[in-house]
Amino acid sequence: MKIALVGYGKMGQIIDRIATERGHEIVARLNQTPTSETLNNADVAIEFSQPEVAFQNIKTCLENHTPVVCGTTGWLSRKPEIEQIAQAQQSAFLYGSNFSLGVNLFFALNEKLALMMAHFDEYNAQLEEIHHIHKKDAPSGTAISLAEGLIAHHPKFHLWKLDETEGAQLGIFAIREDEVPGTHSVFYRSKVDEIEIKHTAFSREGFALGAVVAAEWLRDKKGIFSMKDVLGV
Ligand SMILES: NC(=O)C1=CN([C@@H]2O[C@H](COP(=O)(O)OP(=O)(O)OC[C@H]3O[C@@H](n4cnc5c(N)ncnc54)[C@H](OP(=O)(O)O)[C@@H]3O)[C@@H](O)[C@H]2O)C=CC1
Numbered sequence: 001m002k003i004a005l006v007g008y009g010k011m012g013q014i015i016d017r018i019a020t021e022r023g024h025e026i027v028a029r030l031n032q033t034p035t036s037e038t039l040n041n042a043d044v045a046i047e048f049s050q051p052e053v054a055f056q057n058i059k060t061c062l063e064n065h066t067p068v069v070c071g072t073t074g075w076l077s078r079k080p081e082i083e084q085i086a087q088a089q090q091s092a093f094l095y096g097s098n099f100s101l102g103v104n105l106f107f108a109l110n111e112k113l114a115l116m117m118a119h120f121d122e123y124n125a126q127l128e129e130i131h132h133i134h135k136k137d138a139p140s141g142t143a144i145s146l147a148e149g150l151i152a153h154h155p156k157f158h159l160w161k162l163d164e165t166e167g168a169q170l171g172i173f174a175i176r177e178d179e180v181p182g183t184h185s186v187f188y189r190s191k192v193d194e195i196e197i198k199h200t201a202f203s204r205e206g207f208a209l210g211a212v213v214a215a216e217w218l219r220d221k222k223g224i225f226s227m228k229d230v231l232g233v
């Protein structure tokens with residue numbers, strides 16, 4: 001199929017290689033907001049840009065009726081608007097904070113554990129994410145998805161507060177270090193023990209492959225989807 005890459009940085013360039021290896025044609029490699037012309041009749045757009053520009057990129061794709069797989073994080077406050085546009089335009093939109101199979105299994109594992117712990121009050125949870133020094137947003141989209149999943153499956157979870165001041169943010173430690181691709185840990189701590197579950201990305205390959213698989217899945221769809229729909233988990 002024909003793929004438009006909206007955002008051609010670290011992720012876009014790896015997606016280009018993997019999509020080409022899987023027999024797809026890259027019809028656009030864009031580092032600016034697309035237009036109907038620059039989308040070049042793509043079957044699907046894959047958007048990995050930056051937080052401050054993602055909304056306009058996605059909006060343009062949806063209004064052009066180009067199905068769009070979005071991996072850009074840090075813009076989610078405007079996701080409801082995008083979902084309204086997708087519905088109004090009868091387009092296809094799929095957002096993933098993390099497209100790797102490993103992290104989506106990690107999401108499911110933590111949700112199952114939170115569900116089991118919902119019967120007890122012993123454990124609290126704390127999240128930690130480590131990324132490369134170029135990352136603009138914090139905490140990571142993956143960490144936010146993790147936190148949302150824990151709370152949804154364990155409403156009593158008291159996510160530790162970073163500094164115990166009233167109204168402190170969720171217990172998410174965001175660390176920026178060297179060229180770390182993405183490491184996420186969840187610590188479940190009681191008075192007597194601690195359970196740690198960790199996902200470590202060795203490179204960006206897993207994210208890129210997952211995004212291409214999501215684009216292949218989305219091509220003939222209409223509506224709003226996530227990686228749970230692609231993977232059936
Ligand atoms: N969901 C997932 O699985 C993953 C998500 N991400 C997320 O993807 C995003 C991109 O990450 P990464 O590739 O490392 O970042 P990069 O900064 O390497 O790439 C972003 C690219 O977007 C380009 N860009 C700037 N403005 C626009 C615009 N208006 N329209 C289109 N493109 C534009 C930049 O061009 P220029 O340099 O010229 O400004 C740059 O090439 C981040 O939000 C990150 O959190 C990353 C990995 C996995």
Ligand SMILES: O=C(O)C1=N[C@H](C(=O)O)C[C@H](O)C1
Nearest residue numbers: 073097098135140141142182
């Ligand atoms: O910026 C990155 O690199 C990544 N960002 C995503 C996030 O914010 O969760 C996914 C992955 O961890 C890499």
